[in-house]
Amino acid sequence: MRKPERLNALTGLRCFAAVNIVFFHFSDPQWFGWLAPVVNAGYASVSFFILLSGFVLAYNYAGRARAGKLDRVRFWKARFTRLYPIYLLSLLLAWRMVTQEYHAHSHGMFWTGMALTPLLLQGWVPPVATFLNTPAWTMSAESFYYAIFPWLAKWKRPVEAWRSVIQLGAVWMLGMIPGALYMAINPDGIAHPDRWSWGPWLQALKFTPLPHLASFVFGVVLAELDGLVERAGHLRLLLGLGGFAATFGLLSLGPRVPYAILHDGLLMPLFGCIVLGLAGENLLASALSWRPLVIVGEASYCLYLLHFNLWNLVHDSGVLERLGLKQYDPWITYALLIALALVALHVVEKPAQRQLRKWMSAQGAESGAQAGQIPDKWNRGLSHSSSTCQCAPAKGNSRQEQPARRPLSADSAFPGLKMRLYPRKTAKNGRQ
Numbered sequence: 001m002r003k004p005e006r007l008n009a010l011t012g013l014r015c016f017a018a019v020n021i022v023f024f025h026f027s028d029p030q031w032f033g034w035l036a037p038v039v040n041a042g043y044a045s046v047s048f049f050i051l052l053s054g055f056v057l058a059y060n061y062a063g064r065a066r067a068g069k070l071d072r073v074r075f076w077k078a079r080f081t082r083l084y085p086i087y088l089l090s091l092l093l094a095w096r097m098v099t100q101e102y103h104a105h106s107h108g109m110f111w112t113g114m115a116l117t118p119l120l121l122q123g124w125v126p127p128v129a130t131f132l133n134t135p136a137w138t139m140s141a142e143s144f145y146y147a148i149f150p151w152l153a154k155w156k157r158p159v160e161a162w163r164s165v166i167q168l169g170a171v172w173m174l175g176m177i178p179g180a181l182y183m184a185i186n187p188d189g190i191a192h193p194d195r196w197s198w199g200p201w202l203q204a205l206k207f208t209p210l211p212h213l214a215s216f217v218f219g220v221v222l223a224e225l226d227g228l229v230e231r232a233g234h235l236r237l238l239l240g241l242g243g244f245a246a247t248f249g250l251l252s253l254g255p256r257v258p259y260a261i262l263h264d265g266l267l268m269p270l271f272g273c274i275v276l277g278l279a280g281e282n283l284l285a286s287a288l289s290w291r292p293l294v295i296v297g298e299a300s301y302c303l304y305l306l307h308f309n310l311w312n313l314v315h316d317s318g319v320l321e322r323l324g325l326k327q328y329d330p331w332i333t334y335a336l337l338i339a340l341a342l343v344a345l346h347v348v349e350k351p352a353q354r355q356l357r358k359w360m361s362a363q364g365a366e367s368g369a370q371a372g373q374i375p376d377k378w379n380r381g382l383s384h385s386s387s388t389c390q391c392a393p394a395k396g397n398s399r400q401e402q403p404a405r406r407p408l409s410a411d412s413a414f415p416g417l418k419m420r421l422y423p424r425k426t427a428k429n430g431r432q
Helices: 008-025 029-040 043-066 072-092 097-104 107-119 134-152 161-185 200-207 209-226 234-252 265-278 283-287 291-298 300-317 331-360 363-372
Strands: 005-007 389-391
Touching: 005 008, 008 029, 008 043, 008 265, 008 283, 008 291, 008 300, 008 331, 029 234, 043 134, 043 209, 043 265, 072 107, 072 134, 072 300, 072 331, 097 107, 134 209, 134 300, 161 200, 161 209, 161 265, 200 209, 209 265, 234 265, 234 283, 265 283, 291 300, 291 331, 300 331
Parallel strands: none
Antiparallel strands: 005 389
């Protein structure tokens, strides 16, 4: 068997997706000119990560699951070792938020958040879904998806590409239902919901696991279609270019596209085209495989999960003022966040994973991912491995199985900016 090639293009794209989320939370989209619609819809990058998580996990484990060779307990342990170290670090960095959370919630809801957040369960209770660390709600969702993945992965694989396309279409339509129901019923009474709107039902739509489950399942099914499409040739290039162009065009429509369906379900097919394009052998994939992009992409999970509280710590500490660097903000803070994410990857995440694997005997479940397909990064199944995506090169239309091997041991801080760059907790602060 040939040694699997790395899909560096997907890792490079994770760089853009994670940085876009940082810009979404802490910038004025108009700073970015013609890219403003992309930054203003930065929440869509989260949906992309969830979809990519399902794709990567299915590529790694679906074959073994269908053959009855996937040890569920080892799989879950392996997912935990990838997910929790940086998640725990993000909560430790949130210590200054505890007081704000206390004043933003009722006594009972505060203690609910304090109890559920370390257990990755806060996403099931919308009022505390963003408790302590706004982006961490996705980890609550991902942990649920990991729990059910061994059963999802047992679905029978279609032998023809068109059948996979039909399955993807069905999943997409199901994924549109939550947003469509919200628009039809309008339970919060919001005339034109947008990223700044708040309502209890809108919070549930945005920050709880079930409305985003279809994106994860879409990624799982997409991995099966990926195995039926030639890696070389023009088809994947056209899919990738078309996916990028259509996504940009749709986001450029702005408020003319209903926020409730754009927030997650609407972009699934376009994200699928992008993933298939970058999983191929073409010029687009080569461009996104540029080494600096891949390096930052490897730290995308750290950047995503840590950026919110790190931004607040940097600005609350006044360190930029004391060093005379305030005039270079926010750009110097963006660079600092990326640098700190890289440090967290190599100093915290990887060493902690190795130690946890020893303690929990999780290496057996990881060996298949290391040997044969796509170890995931943001994925920690997200998020969503080693830090880059890998897959076996296809021959014809069949995916080659790889032999298992042992794994290698706000109120603006800037004049004239009217949006909150790092919003404080309020009782009705949806923040996305």
